[in-house]
Ligand code: GDP
């Protein structure tokens with residue numbers, strides 16, 4: 001199809017508002033996927049994702065759609081639904097011209113809805129509001145429309161009412177994609193610039209890169225250059241996702257596709273990198289690229305010391321597919337051999353731990369998660385410390401700073417008090433509280449990231465009977481009264497168990513650490529010989 005008949009879009013939604021169900025219906029109605037090949041929810045194809053109902057990795061699909069007797073090509077780019085992956089979300093949005101904003105008509109605007117909209121606006125996307133689940137008896141589309149208009153300031157005059165489950169309103173959505181989202185700009189004559197919005201490791205073919213051609217064209221066999229990783233490859237295979245991979249010879253500006261080029265690890269084809277031609281390089285890379293910076297660290301030790309080589313192999317395998325996962329060996333006489341690992345956030349950490357235990361049958365002990373502290377040393381040096389056992393001694397340091405996040409909680413008004421208490425208990429600094437509608441409020445705090453690591457989210461959910469939602473963004477470092485908590489056994493310090501804690505929480509943290517059952521049994525076997 002000509003470029004004027006291409007539309008690139010994504011679907012944004014708070015968890016459970018129906019993104020995957022709607023994506024499936026779009027694929028079905030356009031005949032992209034026959035119902036006999038439909039698994040429940042085609043786009044989420046990792047077990048763990050399905051179980052948790054979240055999308056961790058992005059996927060894409062190309063659909064054909066006839067509108068007023070003309071064929072259109074609609075590229076759907078899926079976005080992960082969790083704040084740990086907001087960089088990945090921002091790169092998929094940058095690959096689109098428009099977005100469907102799906103809101104559950106029986107619920108309303110949630111914190112994640114707001115975060116998504118801000119990202120979409122930053123990327124200048126055309127936003128189409130979609131009210132889902134209108135089949136439910138509790139659906140109140142008019143109330144929710146008012147909420148979207150008031151809270152987000154988005155014009156909802158032509159919001160679409162739909163039921164993804166019952167298949168109501170799907171054609172209207174497809175028509176709106178064609179009519180309201182602008183086509184890509186035709187820059188096929190410029191030097192190649194393609195934006196990587198996802199990549200995954202395939203053990204047989206190497207890394208498969210998903211990209212949007214922003215400028216120029218790319219042909220099978222081209223010698224290409226990745227501008228951030230500074231590496232050259234040959235594009236052995238290029239193709240489109242329909243939604244299964246289908247090879248093509250060439251892709252032009254505005255199109256979405258995949259390539260394989262014998263790339264050995266996803267770290268060499270990072271999300272956000274720009275692909276250009278080796279021979280005819282683009283002058284500037286596309287904006288928005290960021291290195292992955294782990295925010296949360298913990299130690300992982302096998303319960304059975306014999307599993308150490310297996311743990312190393314498993315981490316190496318996971319890393320091929322996960323550029324954000326960092327690890328280095330760590331050992332101590334009490335804990336034996338293990339690894340200190342870095343993650344983007346808590347969910348990322350949990351996913352990796354769970355995959356190690358489930359897919360690689362490892363039985364692991366996890367030490368208390370820690371954040372990266374910034375230490376101002378007496379000699380004027382500034383040291384970043386992600387491993388509490390390496391914290392400079394009190395005499396060598398002047399102060400310790402810790403990372404803070406800004407959290408926004410959205411909640412029905414009856415839970416305001418108990419959520420403010422929660423934030424206060426976690427050393428939160430109150431910033432703002434406002435009613436976004438008559439019955440719902442937004443509460444904003446600055447909170448130490450270290451206090452979010454742990455059960456903050458679970459507490460938020462249980463204190464609000466599941467009704468509150470939250471989002472957070474990193475705001476910067478601030479000095480705090482932090483000290484190091486060591487744990488000794490028979491007078492010997494167990495270094496991997498050292499943590500950095502606020503002076504008011506030392507006793508609490510210490511007791512929590514040493515009451516961990518798996519840890520106690522490990523220590524008693526490890527030390528039984530000595
Ligand atoms: P996601 O987390 O945004 O991907 O949400 P899902 O598509 O997984 O949907 C979450 C839940 O809502 C599932 O149980 C769906 O069956 C249900 N659901 C999705 N769309 C509708 C709808 O239009 N009506 C009703 N009644 N339920 C829906």
Ligand code: MG
Pocket residue numbers: 019020021044053054055
């Ligand atoms: Mg989903």
